[in-house]
Amino acid sequence: MSGALAGTGALARLALRRDRIRLPVWIVVFAATAASAAAATAAVYPTAADLRAAAESINAVPSLRALYGPVREATLGATSVFKLTAFGAALAALLMITTAVRHTRAEEEAGRRELLGSAVVGRYAGLAAGLAVTAGASVALGLVTAVALAATGLPVAGSLAFGFCWAGAGLVFGGVAAVTAQLTKSARAASGLAVLALVVAYFLRAVGDSAGPAWLSWASPIGWSEEVRPFAGDVWWVLVLPAGTAAVLGGVAVALSRVRDLGAGLLPDHPGPAGAGRALRSPWGLAWRLNRGTLAVWVSAYVLLGVVCGSLAGNVGSMLTNSQAQAMITALGGEKGISDAFLAAELAMAGVITSVYAITVLARLRAEERALRVEPLLAAAVDRRRLLAGYLVFAAAAPAVLLAALGLAAGLTNGAHLGRVGPEVARLVGAASAQLPAVWVLTGIATVVFGLFGRALTAAWTALVAFLMLGEFGTLLKLDQWVLDLSPFTHSPKLPGVAVHATPLLWLTALGAALVAAGVVGFRRRDVAG
Structure with a gap:
């Protein structure tokens, strides 16, 4: 297996060099958005009574719970991030989908992976490098966001829990994108399938939060972000779910890559309609x-x-x-x-x-x-x-x-x-x-x-x-x-x-x-x- 992974480090460094502007900018934007939400909420709801009334009002509107999720507890932190817990996790997942596809299927589609494969680069090095960069970016996003929230005065534990919610969503859907990259022949189709999975996950969470049953939220990786309950109890063991799921998806992607040719996908290609020309x-x-x-x-x-x-x-x-x-x-x-x-x-x-x-x-x-x-x-x-x-x-x-x-x-x-x-x-x-x-x-x-x-x-x-x-x-x-x-x-x-x-x-x-x-x-x- 070490031969199959030869060159992984070099490919990861190449991917990081290509994303040296893109990823840092987006990570800063995500963290700044979370910090600004916390600062604005503190000004809008200055007292405990205001926070309690706001939480009750938000939770009483089903469409609002469907879009963002409920406020788990009437604390400043929980009220500050209620719009960003699920919705922000979905956006972080979208960022990691594009990152994973960019460094896996897109490289094959452009022909660069085949060129590198003719050198001393293992069969799974490209996939491993793409997964490593996506995972590293997810963790970095979580940590930077946690630091930004803590800098606004919110509790450190809750800030870390919230940051790892976003990181977990990024890990899971980065793994989903790695799997879809093995199934399809084009980066566009791989991204489309992964985004479709994200939409389904968000829909399951929305139904579970607004109309029930509650197990629908637990069936969604986006719902797991809410179940961590940042600033409302910090249920740390839930983070095992995205971490374990990401590991399984990475293994599935590797297994699928064994049974397909370079540049090909496992799903069959279909000709377009006769009149498309x-x-x-x-x-x-x-x-x-x-x-x-x-x-x-x-x-x-x-x-x-x-x-x-x-x-x-x-x-x-x-x-x-x-x-x-x-x-x-x-x-x-x-x-x-x-x-x-x-x-x-x-x-x-x-x-x-x-x-x-x-x-x-x-x-x-x-x-x-x-x-x-x-x-x-x-x-x-x-x-x-x-x-x-x-x-x-x-x-x-x-x-x-x-x-x-x-x-x-x-x-x-x-x-x-x-x-x-x-x-x-x-x-x-x-x-x-x-x-x-x-x-x-x-x-x-x-x-x-x-x-x-x-x-x-x-x-x-x-x-x-x-x-x-x-x-x-x-x-x-x-x-x-x-x-x-x-x-x-x-x-x-x-x-x-x-x-x-x-x-x-x-x-x-x-x-x-x-x-x-x-x-x-x-x-x-x-x-x-x-």
């Missing part, structure tokens, strides 16, 4: 074909998010027990009531998340370029501008579809509660669509870095994280207004509930268009690289 006669058709599955998943998620936000909007006032809490929510956006302010805050966050999708469309084109599938297209009768334009149309139009779906679902749900469906749908679809110009600015940034540099697409992700941090912590850190204005999301109207001024939206749209134009010019002139 007609849709591939233009760059627009190709972009649609490559991205339609991902868009369908995102639309489904946005519809679900809209239903949850719409159902919570009418009840959000019952969760606020003092004037400080009401002032905080109102300050997030809106001047016509706490319900509008809550919806404005959720739609603003949806705008940031939608930018993630817009960037991934350009990242898909970069992946096609690195896989050497772009150069043959350009060698034929396909102009560079037309090829990039096909993806840009999708990157601009798909976010509009996502935000419209979110506003429509929220409007239908909240409108049914208020007894005026039509006006509420129109109001919230418009409010959600107002986030589009800021999303287009991020699309433009991604286009510029792809068109000019290709390899530097990571800069677009860095810009998104920087804008997110400015929005979350800029006011808290008392930064100058000109620094806050660097984020395009600062200029997006906090709808519904405020007057709309067209000038900022027009400037954002113009800036996005200018950046896109610069990226197109750059792509025409640079070399197509692998």
